[in-house]
Amino acid sequence: MEENVLEVAIKKFLEEMGEDPSRPGLSETPERYVRALRELFKGLETPKPELKTFKTEYLLGENDLIVVKNVSFSSLCEHHLLPILGRASIVYHPKRDEVIGLSKIPRIVKWLAKRPMLQERFTAMIADEIMKAGARGVYVLVRAKHSCVAVRGVEDPDVEMITEAVRGTLEANPSLLERARKLVLD
């Protein structure tokens, strides 16, 4: 099979690093590595999942909040292209008669993660998608560990980055925001 340009580049990289890309253990690595990286970039080439909503057929309370907690994701830090592993929790303030399909929230989180990212932008993008789906307000909390901090550079695997994004009624109403934070901050 003809080697593609990405595999040739990885082979060249291995050579430049002093490895022998033709030795048995590495012979399939460029092809495998490119395939693995493609998975981590998947959000750039797959369609955005729809945040489908449902009418409740029953009125929710004026200040009822909905929590979707501990959505695991893996992403890539855009500065080093090294993995980020974390969890996102979402608290949203729905309209009184319409909610977002539960599974659709993890779907959009995982899709947004699959590209090179800054954690702050990722957090903001989740919040913006929830607002676009018609929520009155949202609070997003993301906790993650960055391999670029854990395994190189400062080499500290215990450092965790925590980011939040607040929109709409949760931004405007401090007591609602306080309730939202209490629901997701352990």
Ligand SMILES: Nc1nc2c(ncn2[C@@H]2O[C@H](COP(=O)(O)OP(=O)(O)OP(=O)(O)O)[C@@H](O)[C@H]2O)c(=O)[nH]1
């Ligand atoms: N704010 C933010 N910084 C990030 C994120 N991912 C990686 N970084 C940081 O981006 C910075 C890039 O800094 P540079 O000095 O250009 O790169 P570097 O020499 O590899 O930095 P060190 O990691 O300190 O060795 C580093 O401080 C990373 O920790 C992120 O999602 N958000």
Ligand SMILES: [Zn+2]
């Ligand atoms: Zn990084």
